Amino acid sequence: MTGAPLNIALIGSGFMGRAHTLAFAAADRTFDLPRSPRVTILADRDLGTATAAAASLGIARASGDWRETIADASIDMVAIATPNLLHAPIAIAALEAGKAVYCEKPLATTIAESEAMTAAAAASGLPTAVGFTYLYNPMIVLARELIAGGEIGEVTAFRGIHAEDFMASADAPFNWRCEPDQAGGALADIGSHIIAMARHLVGDIAAVSGRLHTVYPMRRDARGADRAVTVDDQMDAVVEFANGATGTLAASWIASGHKMGLAFEVSGTRGSIAFTQERFSELRLYRSGPGRTNGFTTICAGPEHGDYGAFCPAPGHQIGYNDLKTIEVKAVVEAAAGLPSAAMSFADALAVERVTDAIRRSHREGCWIGLQAAWAGASAASISS
Ligand SMILES: NC(=O)c1ccc[n+]([C@@H]2O[C@H](COP(=O)([O-])OP(=O)(O)OC[C@H]3O[C@@H](n4cnc5c(N)ncnc54)[C@H](O)[C@@H]3O)[C@@H](O)[C@H]2O)c1
Numbered sequence: 001m002t003g004a005p006l007n008i009a010l011i012g013s014g015f016m017g018r019a020h021t022l023a024f025a026a027a028d029r030t031f032d033l034p035r036s037p038r039v040t041i042l043a044d045r046d047l048g049t050a051t052a053a054a055a056s057l058g059i060a061r062a063s064g065d066w067r068e069t070i071a072d073a074s075i076d077m078v079a080i081a082t083p084n085l086l087h088a089p090i091a092i093a094a095l096e097a098g099k100a101v102y103c104e105k106p107l108a109t110t111i112a113e114s115e116a117m118t119a120a121a122a123a124s125g126l127p128t129a130v131g132f133t134y135l136y137n138p139m140i141v142l143a144r145e146l147i148a149g150g151e152i153g154e155v156t157a158f159r160g161i162h163a164e165d166f167m168a169s170a171d172a173p174f175n176w177r178c179e180p181d182q183a184g185g186a187l188a189d190i191g192s193h194i195i196a197m198a199r200h201l202v203g204d205i206a207a208v209s210g211r212l213h214t215v216y217p218m219r220r221d222a223r224g225a226d227r228a229v230t231v232d233d234q235m236d237a238v239v240e241f242a243n244g245a246t247g248t249l250a251a252s253w254i255a256s257g258h259k260m261g262l263a264f265e266v267s268g269t270r271g272s273i274a275f276t277q278e279r280f281s282e283l284r285l286y287r288s289g290p291g292r293t294n295g296f297t298t299i300c301a302g303p304e305h306g307d308y309g310a311f312c313p314a315p316g317h318q319i320g321y322n323d324l325k326t327i328e329v330k331a332v333v334e335a336a337a338g339l340p341s342a343a344m345s346f347a348d349a350l351a352v353e354r355v356t357d358a359i360r361r362s363h364r365e366g367c368w369i370g371l372q373a374a375w376a377g378a379s380a381a382s383i384s385s
C-alpha cells in the first residue's frame with residue numbers, strides 16, 4: 001500500500017467481478033504499486049444484487065445503475081466484468097467521462113464495437129487494459145523469453161487449443177454465452193484466449209481458414225424454455241503467421257474431460273515448448289539433440305520465474321488462478337499510472353478481435369481470409385477489414 005489511491009468502480013459481481021475484487025486487494029499487498037487500487041463502488045444489474053455482492057466483497061458503496069458509477073467524480077478507473085454485450089457501451093461512456101478502463105475479454109461483441117472502443121481510447125488518451133489473464137503466468141513469461149531468445153530455434157508451428165467442458169452436457173442451460181449478439185460461442189468466449197496466446201508467443205497472424213460447429217442446436221434456459229442455439233460449440237482453424245510459421249487453433253466448450261485445457265505446443269527448428277493451463281506451474285521444454293535420454297524437461301515454477309516470488313519464496317509450491325489475476329492487475333495499475341506496463345491495451349485486443357472476425361468470415365464464406373496485405377495467398381477481396 002504505497003501510492004496515492006486509485007479509486008475503482010467495478011461493474012459486475014459474478015465470476016470475474018469477484019476475481020477483480022480479490023486481485024485489486026491482493027495486488028496492493030503483494031507488489032510495490034505506483035497507485036493504491038481501491039474498489040469503492042460496485043454496480044450490478046439491480047440495486048439488490050449490487051448491495052448483497054458489495055456486502056460480501058467488502059465494497060463500501062453499491063449501485064443498480066452503471067451510468068451513475070461512471071459519473072461519480074471520485075472514480076479514476078472503471079473495471080468491466082459484465083456480459084460482453086455491455087463492454088462497448090460501458091467502456092466508451094467511461095472513457096468519455098475521463099476514466100481509465102480495465103475491461104474483461106473479449107473486447108466486444110463485433111469488430112465495429114471493438115474499433116469504436118479503440119477509437120474512443122485513442123481520442124481520450126486514457127489508459128486501457130483487457131483481461132487476457134493467462135498471458136501473465138510466470139511460465140508463459142518464461143516461454144516468451146525462451147522463444148524470443150532463440151532457445152528452440154526458428155518457430156515453425158504453433159498448435160493450440162482452449163478446451164473446457166462446461167457446456168458438454170446437452171442439459172447445460174442456455175445462458176448469455178449462447179446469445180449471438182453477446183459475442184456468444186466458444187470462439188469468442190474462450191477462443192479469444194488461445195488467439196491472444198498464439199499472437200503473444202509467435203506474433204501476428206496473417207491468414208486463417210476456420211470452421212464453426214454447433215453440436216447442440218437447442219438448449220433449455222433457466223425458465224425451462226427451449227431456445228435455439230446459433231453460436232458455435234467448437235471452432236477449428238488453420239492459421240499462417242506473418243513470420244512464416246503455421247499452425248492450428250481450436251476452441252471447444254464441449255471438450256469432455258477438459259476443465260481448463262488452454263494448451264499449446266510451439267515447435268522450432270531446435271526444440272519445442274509445451275504447456276497446459278491445467279498444470280500451469282509447469283513448462284515443458286525440449287532441446288533437440290542426440291542421446292537415449294534426450295526428451296522433454298519439465299520446468300517447475302519458482303521464485304526465479306517472473307512474479308512467482310512475490311507470492312511464494314519456495315519453488316514448486318505453486319500459485320493459483322487468482323494470483324494470475326493479481327499479476328494482471330499489477331500491470332493494469334501500472335498502465336493507469338501512465339507507466340510502461342505489460343497490460344494488453346484495447347489496441348492489442350482489437351488485433352485479437354480481427355482474428356476472431358476473420359475466422360467467422362472464413363466459416364461463412366468457405367475460404368481463407370488474409371489479415372495482412374503481405375500474406376502470400378492474399379487477394380484484395382480476402383483481406384479482412
Ligand atoms: N479473464 C478470464 O479468465 C475470464 C474468465 C471468465 C470470464 N471472463 C469474462 O468476464 C466477463 C464476465 O464473465 P463472468 O463469467 O464473470 O459472468 P457472470 O455471469 O458470472 O457475471 C456477470 C455479472 O454481470 C452482471 N450484470 C449483468 N447485466 C448487468 C448490467 N446491466 N449492469 C451491471 N451488471 C450487470 C451480472 O449480474 C453478474 O454479476 C465476460 O466478458 C467474460 O468473457 C474472463
